[in-house]
Amino acid sequence: MRNKSRCANIAHRNHYIPEFYSKRFSNYDTGKIYRYMKVHGSKITEDEIYPKETGYLIDSTSFTxxxxxxxxxxxxxxxxGYSKIDxxxxKSLEKQLKQGSEHLNIAERKSWALFINSLLHRSPQKILLLQDTIKKGYNEALKKITDDLTLFRDPTTREMFIKKIKSRFPLAEAEDGGKLQHLNYIIKSNFTQQILSAPLWVNTEVPLNEFLVTSDYPVVCIADPATKKNTLYANSINTKDIAKYILS
Known part of the structure; x- marks a missing residue:
C-alpha cells in the first residue's frame, strides 16, 4: 500500500491538479485511487474512487x-516526466483561478497547455493502443523473419534461431522504448505549439452533484462545494463534447 500521508502531501504541493494517471496516487489494498478536491481557501479534501471513474490504469507507464x-x-x-508536467x-492553474487566464505569461501558458495535451496521450486507452500496436508490429516482424528462414529446413534449428532473436530483441524492451517515445511526443508535439500560439480555453460550470469521467479529451474538472458547482477547463474545440462525459 502507498503511504497515504505522502500522497496527501504531494496533492497539496500540486494544489488540485487531478493526477488521474499517476501511479503514486494508487492504493494497492483497495484497488482505488486517491482523488483530491479544493474546498475552501487552500484546503483540499480527499476520498478514494475506483479506477473506472477516472480512467486510471495501474502500472500503465511503468517499465517492464x-x-x-x-x-x-x-x-x-x-x-x-508526468510529475514535472503536473x-x-x-502553478499555472492556481494563477488562472486567482487572476484569470489572460494574466498567464508565456511560460505559464505553455505549462498549462502541455498538461492538457499530455492528458490526451496519457489515457489508459492510448497507452494500451500503443502497446498493442507495438506488439502487432513486433509479431509481424518476427513472422516475416521466420518465413524467410527457408535455409533452416530443420524445424529444431529454425526454432532455436527464433528463440535467439526473441532473447536479443524482447517484446518488453520494444514496449518500453515505445513509452519513452510516447513521452517525447507529448513534449515535442506540434499540437502543443499550436495551443500556445492560439489559446482557446473556455470555462463551463455544471452542478456539484454531477461529476466528470476523464476521457481522451483534454478536460479538467475542479469541484467547489462553496458555490455548489464544478468548473470544467477545456479546449473550446471540444466544448460541444463535454456533455458526453458528465454523469449524474
Missing amino acids: SDKYKSKFQIDHLEIN QDAA
Missing part, C-alpha cells in the same frame, strides 16, 4: 524490461 530497470527507475516516466501546470 530488465534493461530499463537497470538504466532507469521503474517509474521513470511518472517521476521524471507540478508546473499546478
Whole structure:
C-alpha cells in the first residue's frame, strides 16, 4: 500500500491538479485511487474512487524490461516526466483561478497547455493502443523473419534461431522504448505549439452533484462545494463534447 500521508502531501504541493494517471496516487489494498478536491481557501479534501471513474490504469507507464530497470527507475516516466508536467501546470492553474487566464505569461501558458495535451496521450486507452500496436508490429516482424528462414529446413534449428532473436530483441524492451517515445511526443508535439500560439480555453460550470469521467479529451474538472458547482477547463474545440462525459 502507498503511504497515504505522502500522497496527501504531494496533492497539496500540486494544489488540485487531478493526477488521474499517476501511479503514486494508487492504493494497492483497495484497488482505488486517491482523488483530491479544493474546498475552501487552500484546503483540499480527499476520498478514494475506483479506477473506472477516472480512467486510471495501474502500472500503465511503468517499465517492464530488465534493461530499463537497470538504466532507469521503474517509474521513470511518472517521476521524471508526468510529475514535472503536473507540478508546473499546478502553478499555472492556481494563477488562472486567482487572476484569470489572460494574466498567464508565456511560460505559464505553455505549462498549462502541455498538461492538457499530455492528458490526451496519457489515457489508459492510448497507452494500451500503443502497446498493442507495438506488439502487432513486433509479431509481424518476427513472422516475416521466420518465413524467410527457408535455409533452416530443420524445424529444431529454425526454432532455436527464433528463440535467439526473441532473447536479443524482447517484446518488453520494444514496449518500453515505445513509452519513452510516447513521452517525447507529448513534449515535442506540434499540437502543443499550436495551443500556445492560439489559446482557446473556455470555462463551463455544471452542478456539484454531477461529476466528470476523464476521457481522451483534454478536460479538467475542479469541484467547489462553496458555490455548489464544478468548473470544467477545456479546449473550446471540444466544448460541444463535454456533455458526453458528465454523469449524474
